[in-house]
Amino acid sequence: xxxxxxxxxxxxxxxxxxxxxxxxxxxxxxxxxxxxxxxxxxxxxxxxxxxxxxxxxxxxxxxxxxxxxxxxxxxxxxxxxxxxxxxxxxxxxxxxxxxxxxxxxxxxxxxxxxxxxxxxxxxxxxxxxxxxxxxxxxxxxxxxxxxxxxxxxxxxxxxxxxxxxxxxxxxxxxxxxxxxxxxxxxxxxxxxxxxxxxxxxxxxxxxxxxxxxxxxxxxx
Amino acid sequence: xxxxxxxxxxxxxxxxxxxxxxxxxxxxxxxxxxxxxxxxxxxxxxxxxxxxxxxxxxxxxxxxxxxxxxxxxxxxxxxxxxxxxxxxxxxxxxxxxxxxxxxxxxxxxxxxxxxxxxxxxxxxxxxxxxxxxxxxxxxxxxxxxxxxxxxxxxxxxxxxxxxxxxxxxxxxxxxxxxxxxxxxxxxxxxxxxxxxxxxxxxxxxxxxxxxxxxxxxxxx
Numbered sequence: 001x002x003x004x005x006x007x008x009x010x011x012x013x014x015x016x017x018x019x020x021x022x023x024x025x026x027x028x029x030x031x032x033x034x035x036x037x038x039x040x041x042x043x044x045x046x047x048x049x050x051x052x053x054x055x056x057x058x059x060x061x062x063x064x065x066x067x068x069x070x071x072x073x074x075x076x077x078x079x080x081x082x083x084x085x086x087x088x089x090x091x092x093x094x095x096x097x098x099x100x101x102x103x104x105x106x107x108x109x110x111x112x113x114x115x116x117x118x119x120x121x122x123x124x125x126x127x128x129x130x131x132x133x134x135x136x137x138x139x140x141x142x143x144x145x146x147x148x149x150x151x152x153x154x155x156x157x158x159x160x161x162x163x164x165x166x167x168x169x170x171x172x173x174x175x176x177x178x179x180x181x182x183x184x185x186x187x188x189x190x191x192x193x194x195x196x197x198x199x200x201x202x203x204x205x206x207x208x209x210x211x212x213x214x215x216x217x218x219x220x
Numbered sequence: 221x222x223x224x225x226x227x228x229x230x231x232x233x234x235x236x237x238x239x240x241x242x243x244x245x246x247x248x249x250x251x252x253x254x255x256x257x258x259x260x261x262x263x264x265x266x267x268x269x270x271x272x273x274x275x276x277x278x279x280x281x282x283x284x285x286x287x288x289x290x291x292x293x294x295x296x297x298x299x300x301x302x303x304x305x306x307x308x309x310x311x312x313x314x315x316x317x318x319x320x321x322x323x324x325x326x327x328x329x330x331x332x333x334x335x336x337x338x339x340x341x342x343x344x345x346x347x348x349x350x351x352x353x354x355x356x357x358x359x360x361x362x363x364x365x366x367x368x369x370x371x372x373x374x375x376x377x378x379x380x381x382x383x384x385x386x387x388x389x390x391x392x393x394x395x396x397x398x399x400x401x402x403x404x405x406x407x408x409x410x411x412x413x414x415x416x417x418x419x420x421x422x423x424x425x426x427x428x429x430x431x432x433x434x435x436x437x438x439x440x
Contacts, residue, residue: 004425076417076421090315091314106420146420190412197298198408199391201224201232204295
């Protein structure tokens, strides 16, 4: 399989959400135009995105809603559950630990870690915050699939190094700094300030060039 | 100016962070290769990203660190402050209200809103949670630049409609559903479950194809 761009995977997630909504509304088929509109893209891009993974749909008939959503769940790895740990029991970490959208998609948060003695032992929903000092032993025993990094920027790389050394292959980082990992570890970063910079850029471009320019509102 | 892709703007933010680090370390110049490595891209892409905005750097000499970082701050609209409001005083909303990284970049959170009477009137740092019922009047008076949407999925579109009608032109949404706005309103979405799906996709691809494939760890 070709290396797939992150933007493609992001669109697959958006298509899947729209297909599931359509399924709930009882629709049997959907056109690439409708998927495109929802994903903020073109129908050519929809066909290209899906072509990486096989042959879907019939010319003139569109896509079967249940078939394509099953395929996308398969492609995105959503037919199974994933064991997720969260490092950092601050506001973001605990918000994520309690986020219902994760469990609905099969992402099961199994542990939350912190280094602050005042937080260790406290209970969030059904999870007791554990001491990050023991994380290597826990990873060895429970083999979590994904680690969410919600620690301050200056601690992020150090914790990432420990996670990688202990065998974690996928990290979602909320740290405001970029973390570096070996090529076989996948990292996704959510940087809140960078998201706002995308908006300040768009507002500034608008002021410079008139309201027609700037970022496409449907670009994501 | 050409319409700029969101991925380009995201890389500009990453380059700026690296330039500022370099500035703090006292470096005078930097090559496109170094910027590329930091942005997880190629030096050709760095040159293309910057070429949208003018002519920077000298062949063989690289870029002047202070000049390029000043230009990027200018391009990204970071030479001024931005008035930000947050709708939804749940865990994510209050985490964002207290996030220091915003203020450092000039994003000043001026108000937090909720509709829950138990939350209205409570104080987060120096902000008192206000009743969302009065948000139109407040927007009219204070003209916030950016609204952060941290409400449940089923409320997101309704709140977005109210914000847009009141004149907000930029929205950062944490709702798990996609929101629709007129073309002159810029929306960025952070969907936590979708971020994890990027990782489950990468882990699944790896299992299917061996560890060489899957997402490029430096793709963002």
